[in-house]
Amino acid sequence: MSATAPYPSLLDNVAPLALGEAVVAAAFLDEAPVFALANGELHFGDGAEGRRLPAHPGAAILAAANDARHIVTGGDDGRVVLTSAAGDMETIGDEKGKWIDAAALRDGAAAWSAGKIVRARSAKGETKTLDIPSTSRGLAFFPKGYRLAIAHYNGATLWFPNAGKPETLAWAGSHIDATISPDGRFLVTSMQENALHGWRVADAKNMRMAGYPGKTRSFSWSHDGKWLATSGADACIVWPFSGKDGPMGQAPRECGVRANTPVTRVAFHPSALVVAIGFDDGLILLARLTDGSELLARRPVEDAKQARIAALAWDAKGARLAFGAENGDAGVLTLPKG
Secondary structure, three states: OOOOOOOOEOHHHEEEEEOOOOEEEEEEEOOEEEEEEOOOEEEEOOOOOOEEEEOOOOOOEEEEEEOOOEEEEEEOOOEEEEEEOOOOEEEEEEOOOOOOOEEEEEOOEEEEEEOOEEEEEOOOOOEEEEEOOOOOOEEEEOOOOOOEEEEEEEEEEEEOOOOOOOEEEEEEEEEEEEEEOOOOOEEEEEEOOOOEEEEEOOOOEEEEEOOOOOOOOOEEEOOOOOEEEEOOOOOEEEEEOOOOOOOOOOOOEEEOOOOOOOEEEEEEOOOOOEEEEEEOOOOEEEEEOOOOOEEEEEOOOOOOOOOOEEEEEEOOOOOEEEEEEOOOEEEEEEOOOO
């Protein structure tokens, strides 16, 4: 296919999966791949003998997040379910039929939003509730301490569930997703108006990252926290965050440029400056920031309707990459050794 001819290929290292349902999220739990599906099920495993668990029977999974040992899912049934790598399930929240709009998980602590409320559940099982100005679709835990960032209309809220009054960071507009840099210095949100907004947490200094042709719905930090990869354009846009002012005054890099084909998902490798890039037509590339080299991990789908990549996830060692698409296609790439 001419669209993929320029790229060296890793296609022989991919084990494909036909899951039959749209993939909402992917993760590795105890080094095993797990796929959250739109029909409410979790698929464990990367082979034909994978098992299915009904996390939300008769309902759809709307939000998911994971740490190394668990995945938390929220559905249109109002339930929030915590599932372990062994497949043990626990309903940790029930919003009585309200849709779960966002979820976050870190070191056993979970958070979720439903309408104008956010709940945070500590690793010990204690749940606290916060009223917010509008529906939130973006939650992110800070890397240290029990602290949560909440994106909403006209800004974001920083919340310590166990202490103190929440802090508000104001910026006009609708803020959607939220992410915190690995060192905890920066909060970045995606916005309804095809832009990103950021704050330096220490002094609430604003940062504006504009120029996207589409909405950014996926972002990923490099392991050293110096780069933020984002979707929302016909390339993976990577912003520099090494300085005290983040990306202000600096131009972003572009990886995986493909004309008229939007990037839909991005995922930085856990220990190398390599980013996995998923596109609207199902193609996946691996791009290395140091020299700009690119490797093909998955060809585009000829009938690209609903073939867009919806999930990308590396295992902890960076040896395998799980991916899933909206048409139910999925797979696991195993990187060659050496």
